[in-house]
Amino acid sequence: MSEPRRLGDIMKEYILNSDDDFAVGLRKLLQEHKSDLFGLNERNKKNKKDRKDDK
Numbered sequence: 001m002s003e004p005r006r007l008g009d010i011m012k013e014y015i016l017n018s019d020d021d022f023a024v025g026l027r028k029l030l031q032e033h034k035s036d037l038f039g040l041n042e043r044n045k046k047n048k049k050d051r052k053d054d055k
Contacts, residue, residue, distance in 0.1 A: 012038050 015023050015038055030040050 016040065 015026055027040060030037055036042070
């Protein structure tokens, strides 16, 4: 039998990885308000550092 997963872990995975309208809208709202919920802004900061300038 598999080990049960915590609801918070399931929600975090859904919010960060889903492409449905709700998850996309929530991610956008969290970014606009600079929320640290789910570590979303930390992930964006890391991605911006890894990107090269297109100039």
